[in-house]
Amino acid sequence: MTRPSALFLPAAPGIPEQLGTRADAEALTGALARAGEALASRSVLEIASALGRVGLCFLDPDDPVRRKASEGVAAEAGLSAEAADAIVTGMARGWTPEGLGRMVRADFPDPLVLDGFRPAGFGGKLRAVGGRFALHIGAGSVPGVSATSMIRSLLVKCPLLLKPGRGDTVLAPLFARVLAASDPELARAVAIVYWPGGEGGPLEEHALGTTDRVVAYGSLELIRLLRRRIPPATPLVAYHHRLSAGGVARECVEPVPEAGTVLRAAARAVVTFEQRGCVSPRIIWVEEGGAVSPPVWGAQLFDALELLAAELPPGTESLPAAAARRQERERWMLREAAGTGHRIFSRSPGGAAVLYEPDPFAPLRLPAAGRTVVVRPIESLSKLPAALAPGRSILQTFALAAPPGRIGELAEILAATGVRRVSSFEEQSWPPAWWRHDGTGPLHALVSWTSAP
Amino acid sequence: MEHPLSARAAGTDPEIVGRLVERRAPLRTALRDAMRPGEERLRDEGEFTRLALEILAYQMDANPVYGAFVRHRGIEPRRLGHWREIPPVPATAFRELPLDGLDVRPVEAVFRTSGTRGGVEARGTHRVRDLSLYHDSLLRSAGDLLGLDPAGRGGGSRAGRPLRIIALTPSPGARPDSSLAHMLGVWMDAWDPDGGRFLADAQWRFSPAALRREVRRSRGEERPLLVAGTAFGFWHLVRELRGDPLPEPPAGSFVVETGGFKGRVRRVSRAELYLGIGRAFRLPSSRIVSEYGMTELLSQFYEPLLLGGTPAEPSGRHYLGPAWTRTAVLDPGSLAPAGEGEAGILCHIDLANLDSVAAVLTEDLGIAAGAGFRLLGRAEGAEPRGCSLAMEELLEAGRRAGR
Numbered sequence: 001m002t003r004p005s006a007l008f009l010p011a012a013p014g015i016p017e018q019l020g021t022r023a024d025a026e027a028l029t030g031a032l033a034r035a036g037e038a039l040a041s042r043s044v045l046e047i048a049s050a051l052g053r054v055g056l057c058f059l060d061p062d063d064p065v066r067r068k069a070s071e072g073v074a075a076e077a078g079l080s081a082e083a084a085d086a087i088v089t090g091m092a093r094g095w096t097p098e099g100l101g102r103m104v105r106a107d108f109p110d111p112l113v114l115d116g117f118r119p120a121g122f123g124g125k126l127r128a129v130g131g132r133f134a135l136h137i138g139a140g141s142v143p144g145v146s147a148t149s150m151i152r153s154l155l156v157k158c159p160l161l162l163k164p165g166r167g168d169t170v171l172a173p174l175f176a177r178v179l180a181a182s183d184p185e186l187a188r189a190v191a192i193v194y195w196p197g198g199e200g201g202p203l204e205e206h207a208l209g210t211t212d213r214v215v216a217y218g219s220l221e222l223i224r225l226l227r228r229r230i231p232p233a234t235p236l237v238a239y240h241h242r243l244s245a246g247g248v249a250r251e252c253v254e255p256v257p258e259a260g261t262v263l264r265a266a267a268r269a270v271v272t273f274e275q276r277g278c279v280s281p282r283i284i285w286v287e288e289g290g291a292v293s294p295p296v297w298g299a300q301l302f303d304a305l306e307l308l309a310a311e312l313p314p315g316t317e318s319l320p321a322a323a324a325r326r327q328e329r330e331r332w333m334l335r336e337a338a339g340t341g342h343r344i345f346s347r348s349p350g351g352a353a354v355l356y357e358p359d360p361f362a363p364l365r366l367p368a369a370g371r372t373v374v375v376r377p378i379e380s381l382s383k384l385p386a387a388l389a390p391g392r393s394i395l396q397t398f399a400l401a402a403p404p405g406r407i408g409e410l411a412e413i414l415a416a417t418g419v420r421r422v423s424s425f426e427e428q429s430w431p432p433a434w435w436r437h438d439g440t441g442p443l444h445a446l447v448s449w450t451s452a453p
Numbered sequence: 454m455e456h457p458l459s460a461r462a463a464g465t466d467p468e469i470v471g472r473l474v475e476r477r478a479p480l481r482t483a484l485r486d487a488m489r490p491g492e493e494r495l496r497d498e499g500e501f502t503r504l505a506l507e508i509l510a511y512q513m514d515a516n517p518v519y520g521a522f523v524r525h526r527g528i529e530p531r532r533l534g535h536w537r538e539i540p541p542v543p544a545t546a547f548r549e550l551p552l553d554g555l556d557v558r559p560v561e562a563v564f565r566t567s568g569t570r571g572g573v574e575a576r577g578t579h580r581v582r583d584l585s586l587y588h589d590s591l592l593r594s595a596g597d598l599l600g601l602d603p604a605g606r607g608g609g610s611r612a613g614r615p616l617r618i619i620a621l622t623p624s625p626g627a628r629p630d631s632s633l634a635h636m637l638g639v640w641m642d643a644w645d646p647d648g649g650r651f652l653a654d655a656q657w658r659f660s661p662a663a664l665r666r667e668v669r670r671s672r673g674e675e676r677p678l679l680v681a682g683t684a685f686g687f688w689h690l691v692r693e694l695r696g697d698p699l700p701e702p703p704a705g706s707f708v709v710e711t712g713g714f715k716g717r718v719r720r721v722s723r724a725e726l727y728l729g730i731g732r733a734f735r736l737p738s739s740r741i742v743s744e745y746g747m748t749e750l751l752s753q754f755y756e757p758l759l760l761g762g763t764p765a766e767p768s769g770r771h772y773l774g775p776a777w778t779r780t781a782v783l784d785p786g787s788l789a790p791a792g793e794g795e796a797g798i799l800c801h802i803d804l805a806n807l808d809s810v811a812a813v814l815t816e817d818l819g820i821a822a823g824a825g826f827r828l829l830g831r832a833e834g835a836e837p838r839g840c841s842l843a844m845e846e847l848l849e850a851g852r853r854a855g856r
Contacts, residue, residue: 319818322785323798327816330543337525338518338550349786 007173008192025206032133032159035188039157044114048100055095072170079315091144094433106434107443128447130158131212139218141167159189242278242396249402253290257300262401265425267304272429285378294377298356302345305352392418399428488589495776505536516554541812547577558582564632582808590805598755617671618649621682627655677705691729707740739765751805771822777804
């Protein structure tokens with residue numbers, strides 16, 4: 001696809017088929033703003049249930065929508081059918097009426113602030129306003145990010161022009177089409193148009209210049225470019241690329257690998273988004289002094305990854321990705337041969353690899369995406385800040401396998417280091433719908449407040 | 454910081470080093486012979502394999518890291534029967550391991566890759582122990598494939614009048630770590646009776662006005678121009694000229710584009726770049742030759758364009774190397790040769806890399822084309838990205854945290 005290419009346009013008079021001119025762009029954003037006016041009188045809780053009912057179709061294995069979603073994601077993102085299915089399930093769990101209700105209440109203990117002025121406790125009144133229309137820009141290839149972003153915007157009653165990432169053009173349009181059948185009024189507040197970043201012509205220019213808010217997912221470079229292009233008074237909600245990692249306390253280094261729940265969960269966290277997600281653990285620190293040494297734990301993690309491949313086979317890999325991965329594995333093999341203490345655990349080049357790095361505090365180096373994870377030893381997890389410090393501004397989820405008695409203290413340390421979410425390995429890939437996305441309430445980030453006496 | 458392996462690899466046992474020096478001498482002689490003008494013996498697969506395997510056996514001893522790597526893979530050099538079986542080191546390993554081996558000769562130059570991807574500490578480093586080998590190799594390759602006199606006699610141009618060589622790069626004096634600047638300096642010494650001219654400063658900046666003056670001057674002298682520079686340099690020029698082309702260059706002039714965006718983000722296609730260069734210099738694309746070289750290799754590959762050996766249309770061109778090189782296109786999964794007409798990763802065997810490692814696995818993608826290859830692009834940054842961090846971003850974040 002090149003130039004603006006409409007994936008979903010609201011069915012309303014005056015919506016242009018072509019999106020190549022300034023007039024088309026103005027017509028589209030005008031129609032979105034009008035659709036927003038219709039939403040103003042609806043209750044947020046009712047909107048949440050309307051969206052949640054659509055979300056349920058994506059969870060039901062017998063629903064044709066669900067099948068279409070899984071097939072589309074597998075084809076687009078180069079994932080195996082099983083892996084794509086797991087992603088659709090994981091994403092859709094957050095899209096249910098229950099999940100969306102929780103998301104709203106987590107950010108707005110009194111959700112009715114989205115419907116009108118409400119007593120604010122200090123004498124005055126407050127109202128949360130989503131805006132006339134927002135521009136949401138997805139980048140990259142994690143399926144479901146754009147759809148979730150769309151749902152969030154609708155929850156705050158803000159129409160949106162969504163430009164999904166190149167590898168994420170299936171779920172959001174599919175969701176919007178199902179929504180159009182059940183709630184056309186709500187669906188009129190959605191336009192989904194794809195263009196390669198920077199090549200959106202008048203539509204991109206106009207949307208960036210007139211939107212009430214830009215929400216962007218992508219590289220630091222994308223965020224930098226956007227900051228330069230949007231008017232200074234327009235808020236930018238930036239979800240830039242992030243680094244997630246993990247740590248295993250010595251008490252959780254299991255003596256019997258076959259029964260290893262931590263190992264299995266860590267393997268699943270690696271596999272779920274093929275290490276492309278901002279929640280994917282790229283580096284795992286293993287505390288010394290456990291039942292097995294950190295390199296042995298690395299070998300066991302590799303076995304767990306191999307086992308998991310039967311359930312979630314790896315997808316197809318582009319040639320450049322395969323080349324980058326080969327380069328990396330050869331380099332690691334050279335290190336291993338050179339006797340630097342590095343180890344590589346891998347069998348087939350397209351399969352998983354665990355790269356063991358003996359220095360806990362070596363500069364943070366990221367392995368190529370795909371089923372590759374770096375394991376490092378650490379004398380004590382309390383020394384993690386020294387290892388994580390260079391990543392301070394970009395840290396996100398840290399999966400922690402530790403006894404309950406140590407989690408509180410370690411979470412404090414991690415919070416001070418810049419980590420925005422501490423989870424278990426089991427939950428690492430699937431933050432709850434209400435999570436503080438990159439450290440901020442996901443719906444809070446999409447509203448402005450108006451106070452009144 | 455010195456890599457922990459440096460001490461080990463620097464091995465100074467005079468007896469061991471002495472034996473290696475003796476073993477190296479005949480190999481250097483064989484290479485010198487192979488690089489003589491007109492000498493093509495190594496085009497023969499058997500001849501090439503024989504010398505390549507001798508060099509492999511030597512490198513395994515002269516270079517303990519590489520030796521360990523080969524043995525680690527269970528490979529016994531004596532059992533190999535073809536150059537294709539020689540295990541390559543990944544090009545990115547030049548960033549972190551000492552691949553120049555033991556001190557058989559003092560290091561004469563240290564070239565570094567320009568990529569910012571890995572930050573300064575992670576730039577590829579090629580410590581060159583024998584610059585004369587580099588010079589022999591580069592003069593013969595450029596001479597043959599650009600139609601110049603490989604011996605450097607008569608001021609270069611076979612068309613008659615001596616060449617005027619202009620580089621849109623810093624001089625080797627300004628950037629002693631640039632193998633490209635070094636190479637262009639050798640060209641100028643060999644083929645420009647006035648010694649040529651480097652236009653860029655140490656930060657690779659140059660003024661298009663200076664180039665304009667040089668073109669005018671060469672017109673006055675009626676000497677064909679050879680303008681060499683990186684892709685990024687030419688693109689900068691094209692943008693700076695803003696559609697106002699340079700004066701028409703004298704007949705016989707040509708441009709050599711050496712690839713490379715010097716770590717900058719590449720936002721322009723090759724077709725677009727060549728169109729721009731063609732307009733700027735008022736030259737047809739048949740006078741714009743691409744050179745493919747790497748800091749990690751002491752030999753270069755060229756499009757045999759000026760010899761009529763490849764189409765002028767940029768997307769249909771291919772590269773050829775000198776007789777002491779081979780390029781294999783490999784399947785990234787199996788490292789077996791890619792199928793006929795299929796894309797794969799490029800693996801070069803460059804025997805001029807006598808003092809480092811001859812077999813280098815690149816990150817470049819290509820397709821075999823006759824005795825050479827077509828370049829498709831580089832693997833870096835092309836992998837599917839989600840919202841997970843890329844290496845460059847991590848480094849950027851780290852720099853901020855450290856400030």
